[in-house]
Amino acid sequence: MEVELRGITKRFGPVVANQDVNLTIRPGEVLGLLGENGAGKSTLMNVLCGLYRPDAGEILIDGAPVSFSGPGDAIAAGIGMVHQHFMLVPVFTVAENVVLGVEPTGRFDHLDLETARRKVREIGEAYGLTADPDALVEGLPVGVQQRVEIIKVLFRSANVLILDEPTAVLTPQEVSDFFEIVTSLRDSGKAIVFITHKLNEILDISDRISVLRGGRIIGEGDPRQMTKAQLAEMMVGRPVRFDVEKTSFAPGEALLEVDGLTVLRDNGELAVDNVSLSVRSGEVVGLAGVQGNGQSALIEAITGLSRPAQGRIRFLGEDITAASVRSRHRMGMAHIPEDRQHVGLIPGFTVAENMVLDSYYDDRFSRGPQVRWTNVQEWSAGAILDFDIRTPSVFAEAGHLSGGNQQKLIVARELARDTKFVVAAQPTRGLDVGSIEYIHARLMAARAEGDGVLLMSSELDEILALADRILVMFKGRIVAEFHTSEAPPEKSEIGLAMAGVAA
Amino acid sequence: MTLAVDRPDPAAPVVDKAEKRRAQITGGVLVALAAFIVLVFGDASGDATFRLSRARDVWVIGDLVVPALPVIYVAAALTAFLGALLFLRGGGRWTTLSLGAGLALAVIAFLLWATAGNAFSLTGMLQATVVRAMPIALGALAAVFCERVAVVNIAIEGMLLAGAFTGALMGSLIGGWGGLLSAVVVGGIFGFILAALVVTYRMDQIIAGVVINLFVLGLTSYVSSQVFAEMRHLNNAPVFRAVKLPLLGDIPVIGPMLFHQNIFVYGALVMVAVSTYYLFHTRSGLRARAVGEHPRAADTLGIDVYWTRYLHVTLGGMIAGFGGAWFTLGSVGRFDENMTGGRGFIALAAMIFGRWHPVGALLAALVFGFSDSLQQKLALLQTPIPSEFLAMAPYVATIIVVAGLIGRARAPAADGKPYIKD
Numbered sequence: 001m002e003v004e005l006r007g008i009t010k011r012f013g014p015v016v017a018n019q020d021v022n023l024t025i026r027p028g029e030v031l032g033l034l035g036e037n038g039a040g041k042s043t044l045m046n047v048l049c050g051l052y053r054p055d056a057g058e059i060l061i062d063g064a065p066v067s068f069s070g071p072g073d074a075i076a077a078g079i080g081m082v083h084q085h086f087m088l089v090p091v092f093t094v095a096e097n098v099v100l101g102v103e104p105t106g107r108f109d110h111l112d113l114e115t116a117r118r119k120v121r122e123i124g125e126a127y128g129l130t131a132d133p134d135a136l137v138e139g140l141p142v143g144v145q146q147r148v149e150i151i152k153v154l155f156r157s158a159n160v161l162i163l164d165e166p167t168a169v170l171t172p173q174e175v176s177d178f179f180e181i182v183t184s185l186r187d188s189g190k191a192i193v194f195i196t197h198k199l200n201e202i203l204d205i206s207d208r209i210s211v212l213r214g215g216r217i218i219g220e221g222d223p224r225q226m227t228k229a230q231l232a233e234m235m236v237g238r239p240v241r242f243d244v245e246k247t248s249f250a251p252g253e254a255l256l257e258v259d260g261l262t263v264l265r266d267n268g269e270l271a272v273d274n275v276s277l278s279v280r281s282g283e284v285v286g287l288a289g290v291q292g293n294g295q296s297a298l299i300e301a302i303t304g305l306s307r308p309a310q311g312r313i314r315f316l317g318e319d320i321t322a323a324s325v326r327s328r329h330r331m332g333m334a335h336i337p338e339d340r341q342h343v344g345l346i347p348g349f350t351v352a353e354n355m356v357l358d359s360y361y362d363d364r365f366s367r368g369p370q371v372r373w374t375n376v377q378e379w380s381a382g383a384i385l386d387f388d389i390r391t392p393s394v395f396a397e398a399g400h401l402s403g404g405n406q407q408k409l410i411v412a413r414e415l416a417r418d419t420k421f422v423v424a425a426q427p428t429r430g431l432d433v434g435s436i437e438y439i440h441a442r443l444m445a446a447r448a449e450g451d452g453v454l455l456m457s458s459e460l461d462e463i464l465a466l467a468d469r470i471l472v473m474f475k476g477r478i479v480a481e482f483h484t485s486e487a488p489p490e491k492s493e494i495g496l497a498m499a500g501v502a503a
Numbered sequence: 504m505t506l507a508v509d510r511p512d513p514a515a516p517v518v519d520k521a522e523k524r525r526a527q528i529t530g531g532v533l534v535a536l537a538a539f540i541v542l543v544f545g546d547a548s549g550d551a552t553f554r555l556s557r558a559r560d561v562w563v564i565g566d567l568v569v570p571a572l573p574v575i576y577v578a579a580a581l582t583a584f585l586g587a588l589l590f591l592r593g594g595g596r597w598t599t600l601s602l603g604a605g606l607a608l609a610v611i612a613f614l615l616w617a618t619a620g621n622a623f624s625l626t627g628m629l630q631a632t633v634v635r636a637m638p639i640a641l642g643a644l645a646a647v648f649c650e651r652v653a654v655v656n657i658a659i660e661g662m663l664l665a666g667a668f669t670g671a672l673m674g675s676l677i678g679g680w681g682g683l684l685s686a687v688v689v690g691g692i693f694g695f696i697l698a699a700l701v702v703t704y705r706m707d708q709i710i711a712g713v714v715i716n717l718f719v720l721g722l723t724s725y726v727s728s729q730v731f732a733e734m735r736h737l738n739n740a741p742v743f744r745a746v747k748l749p750l751l752g753d754i755p756v757i758g759p760m761l762f763h764q765n766i767f768v769y770g771a772l773v774m775v776a777v778s779t780y781y782l783f784h785t786r787s788g789l790r791a792r793a794v795g796e797h798p799r800a801a802d803t804l805g806i807d808v809y810w811t812r813y814l815h816v817t818l819g820g821m822i823a824g825f826g827g828a829w830f831t832l833g834s835v836g837r838f839d840e841n842m843t844g845g846r847g848f849i850a851l852a853a854m855i856f857g858r859w860h861p862v863g864a865l866l867a868a869l870v871f872g873f874s875d876s877l878q879q880k881l882a883l884l885q886t887p888i889p890s891e892f893l894a895m896a897p898y899v900a901t902i903i904v905v906a907g908l909i910g911r912a913r914a915p916a917a918d919g920k921p922y923i924k925d
Contacts, residue, residue: 051803072805087800089793090916100793101804109785268522 001078001159001191002026003048007057010043017043019215020057025160030182030192032206032223034199034235036432037403040215041195042084045162048193049081050074075101080153081162086145088152090138094131095120098152123151127184142290143174150181161185162193167201171290172460172495179205197235199228211235236433244440244465247448249485251468252281255421255452256302261311263297271297273476274311279421279452284443286467287456290498294476295456296338299425302454303335304328316420329358332420336410336427338456340403344410347399351391352380354398355413387412388438404435411442422446425456440466460491472497526589526598533586533605540579540612547571549620556626561753571619578612606903614877617886628880630759635879636865636872637771637833638663638843641826642850643857643864644771644778648819649694650859651782652812653795653917657712658697659823660847661719666690666827668723671838674740674831682740683766683828690824691817693719698816702809705921716847724840731838742836743767767825767833771865774822778861791815795915798922808922823847845898852901859914867904874900 005023009016017040025031035041046052048059050068058065061077068074074081088097095116104112104119117133124130129147137145146166153161163182167175182205186192196202202209203223211219211234219234232240256279263272272294279285287295300306302313304325313321320328329335337343345354356365356376365376380394389408391401398406407427415422424443428436443466447453457463463470470482472494480497482489553567585601614623642659649656656662666686674682693715700711731738743765751762761768782788793801794811802808830842849871856870857863878893886893 049803070805071803075805081803083803087797087803089796089800091796091913092789092793096789100789100801101806103786103789105786109787111784111786111789 002062003079003160003191004060004063005044005048005057006060008044008047008054008059009056010040010047010052010054017215018047018054021212021215021217023210023217025191025193027159027191028186028189029207030186030194030205032202032209033193033195033212034197034202034209034231035195035212036197036235037430038432039212039235041212042164043215044212045081045164045193045195048074049079049162072101075156075158078157078159079162080156080158080160082146082149082153082164082166084165084168086149088137088145088148091136093134093136094140094148094151095133097137097148098133098155100152102156119155120151123154127154127188128181129154142169143171143177146170146178147181150185158190160191160193162195164195165197166194167196167198169291169458171498172491173499175201199231199235202231203228213237232433240433241437244444246444246466249283249468251283252450254278254280255316256454257312257314258298258302259312259314261298261301261313262309263294263301263306264309265297270476272301272308275473275476275478276311277471277478279454281420281450281452282447283469284447284453284455284467286463286470287454287473288460288463288470288494288498289458289473291458293473293498295473296425297476298473299335299338299423299454299456303333303423332418334414334417334419334422336407336414336422336424338425338429340406340410341399345398345406347397349398350395351384351389351398351401351409352377352394354409355380355383355394358413359417383412383416386416387442404431407431407435407439411439415442415446419446419451421452421454423454423456426458427455428457428459428462436462460494464488464491464494470494474498474500522598529598529602530586530588530590533589533601534583535586536605536609537579537583537586540575540582540609544575544612544616545572547575547616547619551615551618551620552622553618553625554622554627556755557624560755562755564755566622567625569615571615575612575615578608578615582608610877617881617884621884623880623884626756626759628876629756630763631876631879632869632873633760633764633768634833634872635875636868637767638826638829638846639850639853639871640771640775640865640868641767641822641829642847643853643868644774644861645690645694645819645823645826646851646854647778647782647857647859647861647864648815648822649697650854650915650918651795652791652815653798653915653920653922654698654701654812654816655708655712655919656694656697656816656819657709657851658693658715658847659850660843660845661712661716662690662693662820662823663827663830663843663847663850664716664723664841665693665719666824667830667842668719668726668827668838669824670828671738671740671831671836672726674828674836675737679741679743679832682832683743683825686824686828686832687821688824690827691821694817694820694823695813697820698813701921702812702816705923708919708921720841723838727838727840738837740831740836743833765833767829770825774825775861775865782861792915795917798917802922802924808924812922826850849897849901852905855914856904870904871897871900 003025005021008018008021010018021044033041043052047054050071050073060066066077089100092100095113098120099116104115106112120131120133129151131144131147131151137148140148166178170178182192182194194202194205206223209221209223209226209231210217211231213235258275258277261272261275262270265271275298277285289295297306301308304323308321312319315328315333316331341347346357360366360371364379365372377394384391384394387408389412390405398409401409422443427439427443443453443455455463455466464484468485470484470489471478472480474497479500482494549571551569551571553569555567556563582605585605589598589601642663645662646656646659666689669689670682670686673685697711697715700706701708745763745765748762752758754762782792790801790806791811794806794808798808827843831838850868853867853871854864856867857865874896878896881893882890
């Protein structure tokens with residue numbers, strides 16, 4: 001089944017998400033769709049899978065124009081999408097999730113789960129996608145959940161599979177398993193669209209590449225004849241540097257010492273299990289691991305957002321285990337939180353208001369109970385220039401900025417003062433290449449000034465590029481440590497540690 | 504280049520700590536409860552006689568005669584034992600189970616104390632338990648339907664009241680069956696209104712529910728005091744009498760409880776069974792639950808989230824309307840101001856206690872029905888407890904159950920959140 005998108009344009013109010021896009025998807029081929037966040041990849045694919053209706057243009061299947069009024073139509077036409085955020089019901093079993101929406105039934109609308117289980121096993125055997133049909137989805141590892149998503153699409157006899165950023169949540173080992181599955185699907189004649197912003201992956205797996213920028217197709221090509229640099233330039237619109245400029249490694253005394261720290265989740269489960277670590281001045285410590293292995297809980301405890309159940313945290317020689325968030329902040333700890341939308345800023349506040357969330361009480365910004373708004377605005381305007389935040393004014397709502405500019409706003413607030421220690425959690429997740437470069441440079445500048453940096457990231461490339469020392473967390477423990485200054489560790493070694501395979 | 508970091512011995516079991524503390528607190532509470540039983544109920548004397556059947560029953564079985572004081576001491580000892588066990592080595596699911604058992608023992612001790620030297624129809628009380636549990640069970644079932652598709656229905660109270668009012672009015676005008684049908688229709692209309700407010704207009708679900716409750720309360724109170732007071736024939740509906748099922752109704756104890764009841768009891772039992780089958784064994788039920796757990800996933804699979812919510816909230820309203828008719832058509836045949844008296848809110852507690860499951864909701868409703876009928880029967884036994892305190896029993900039971908017994912019950916993940924299609 002060949003699918004052609006012809007002249008697709010999609011607008012959201014004044015914003016043009018896709019402009020006159022032409023794309024052909026052929027059976028037995030992996031089409032890599034490359035583009036930055038906000039380039040319009042997801043919008044385009046949501047048009048293709050029936051969630052959005054295009055404002056102009058048409059979709060042709062085997063040469064005949066079709067129109068989808070909802071996802072149901074696209075599914076019926078054989079187009080299936082595996083969403084970046086899984087569309088699985090956590091409390092349902094694998095079989096229930098697979099059949100949801102196209103359930104086999106007997107008399108009286110009775111759910112025929114026996115048939116469902118059999119189908120799950122059959123599809124699993126045909127494509128090497130093993131999953132226990134009776135397992136509850138919430139108990140499965142992310143890699144298996146992704147397999148369930150693919151089984152779900154295949155169960156609907158899809159011939160075109162759209163995979164939206166499928167590797168974002170996987171460990172390196174899971175990625176290579178996943179690529180095998182994609183290859184076997186392609187070889188069985190399915191058409192596959194692989195959406196990503198990761199250059200290595202798209203070169204590895206695609207048979208053909210289309211690059212999207214600003215909602216338009218900017219270029220197409222054969223991965224065998226293209227280089228990473230070319231693709232990056234197409235994607236960003238200017239040459240991109242891949243290496244991060246780093247000054248030589250000269251660590252000073254220990255700034256942060258964590259000793260035997262244990263943190264519980266709200267439900268009483270163990271999140272961080274007896275972890276000890278230290279971060280020295282002028283050192284970047286990378287915290288690697290698959291999401292949900294305790295990194296976030298560790299960072300919450302260090303920054304004072306949660307109370308550890310056991311253990312000690314010392315900062316600048318003082319015991320801060322029970323210290324308030326504000327006192328840690330005033331001691332020179334900066335925190336770039338993982339969730340910028342919910343923790344990092346208040347989307348309904350203006351840029352200026354967000355800029356002083358941590359310092360509004362300071363004499364510079366308030367006199368008694370009264371806020372000195374003029375000072376706040378002047379200072380914010382300065383920070384906007386210093387940190388290259390693209391905003392119409394200091395009065396714009398922070399929620400209306402792009403992801404990259406929101407993140408720069410947070411970085412500006414946290415780093416535009418005398419800091420000694422920076423905690424950066426997923427500082428570049430979902431950002432465009434330009435913003436990533438900028439934030440990396442800022443973190444490196446902090447390191448050069450003698451700050452300690454604790455960098456948590458699920459992007460192994462980012463950690464490898466920035467960190468002087470890498471700690472890998474698995475099930476709440478630090479299971480491995482690597483020193484990048486001596487000899488750069490192999491990615492696969494770190495990947496194994498992330499998967500819990502003892503080194 | 505990997506340094507395997509030294510692992511100390513397996514981390515201290517911090518996880519168990521919180522659980523252990525909870526078990527110890529519960530254990531302490533149980534020991535205190537045992538002391539309470541001995542101190543307060545320890546002055547019982549004589550035998551307590553529980554009558555199990557009536558003279559005209561087909562099979563008459565003898566009375567249950569229990570020496571009050573010894574059994575009270577046994578109950579206290581058992582409670583103390585459970586408490587001590589929990590305190591020393593408790594944890595996990597035993598905590599909640601032991602607390603439940605301890606409370607049950609306390610209730611038994613209380614009953615013995617109140618009945619000591621007296622006679623009391625146990626079967627009659629159990630029969631009343633079932634009857635009084637029905638509006639709560641039906642309200643809870645209605646709430647299950649709404650919350651399974653992620654609409655919090657705090658308007659159950661108003662829907663019950665609307666059903667009661669409609670039952671009385673239409674029952675007086677066109678007879679019992681017509682009144683019942685009208686109550687169901689009116690309940691469905693309020694369900695539909697709630698769905699429209701929260702699904703289409705994305706109004707806050709709690710506020711929408713409160714608005715419906717206040718509206719129904721105001722309207723029915725007004726009509727009842729202004730119109731019914733003048734025209735009594737409008738508030739004089741026939742009552743559905745209890746129907747005894749042949750054979751089954753003659754079984755001792757169980758017979759009168761389950762098979763000698765009116766249409767509301769039979770209807771509720773059938774609805775609970777059908778709802779369980781519907782929610783957990785049919786295609787539509789699976790889709791409904793998917794809408795309550797992960798509406799976006801359901802949407803991407805071609806399930807109409809809005810329509811599903813409208814349908815189930817309306818169905819829930821109809822069930823609540825049926826349950827509301829119990830107050831008039833199944834009981835006294837006459838409407839009084841605010842006659843539901845908060846049963847709709849107790850129904851919400853029953854739904855949570857029953858873990859969003861129809862059968863669980865029914866069982867939870869029976870607990871509340873028991874405390875309700877208990878207070879009624881005890882008022883006849885002339886216990887030294889003032890009747891006002893006895894009347895508090897169902898509400899006290901609600902607080903104890905909600906605060907103490909509900910473990911880690913989990914609501915549908917999207918419960919209370921509007922779904923915004925973009």
